[in-house]
């Protein structure tokens with residue numbers, strides 16, 4: 001629907017990007033900025049390095065010139081950080097900076113703060129909204145794990161990059177008759193490994209939502225060898241775990257959820273931290289185990305930050321632009337305390353309370369999981 005008349009009085013918007021960067025952040029900043037400035041006649045101020053920028057009054061005024069030419073640029077012109085308003089390290093000390101942020105919001109005469117971020121940012125934005133600020137968020141992350149939105153921007157680009165890597169690994173794995181285990185980002189969700197695994201034709205896809213049995217994977221690889229194919233590509237999400245490790249982690253998490261006093265909370269947190277530390281070498285351990293069980297040589301490729309860097313894909317540019325533009329529409333309507341979610345071809349405002357603290361994991365009956373299984377992909381179970 002075409003936007004109607006410019007009904008609002010001039011409003012001043014603050015905008016920041018928080019959490020890990022992801023392709024499409026600049027496209028979203030431009031989408032908010034161009035609609036706010038050009039269509040509604042509002043003003044917009046960027047704050048640098050996430051929530052810290054609002055604490056330190058570190059700004060980047062945004063105008064036609066600063067917004068020009070950024071659509072295709074990776075990263076974020078505003079910089080980002082994982083700083084949390086209520087637990088920020090200032091002069092070496094962890095402090096609650098919420099009050100300072102509220103004060104600075106007023107000082108700059110803001111009518112709204114737009115926060116571009118993933119799951120953590122949704123929680124932080126809700127805290128600021130509860131502290132009295134008008135807040136709107138946009139869902140970004142390559143992990144695609146933000147609740148209540150069809151998609152997050154950054155995911156499509158990262159999936160393209162991971163797919164291209166899997167494509168390239170095929171020829172070298174084939175030439176050397178090797179197993180190549182490719183570790184794909186995604187935090188505790190399997191969207192990126194699953195999507196790129198299907199698109200790249202990985203033989204095995206392992207996701208955190210489905211604990212794996214290494215014997216089952218080895219069996220699938222041996223079966224391929226028996227049919228004359230003595231190479232395999234294993235796409236493993238960074239958060240994927242063996243059944244034993246998943247059991248230990250879920251036990252520790254349950255302990256934390258049940259813990260009543262500080263001491264038992266501390267001990268459960270310590271247990272989780274130890275398990276996370278042990279998990280770090282998991283992909284390398286998995287490759288070694290597969291080598292032993294199948295007698296095929298194995299290699300590991302950790303895709304890492306290339307998945308987050310560089311220019312956004314066309315799909316992410318479109319998604320980020322339409323979410324950004326929709327945020328300016330909502331500001332014009334004085335509709336705050338929401339995340340602008342992607343819903344089909346449109347967008348919809350979702351109250352932050354419904355998003356914060358939730359994670360969109362891959363449902364085990366999701367069509368992507370079924371599709372992978374139906375084309376003969378081993379899911380490790």
Ligand code: F6P
Pocket residue numbers: 020118141142143185186187238308
């Ligand atoms: O959430 C995005 C993400 O790239 C995850 O896929 C990954 O686990 C994490 O960020 C890496 O975080 P950092 O940039 O802090 O190393």
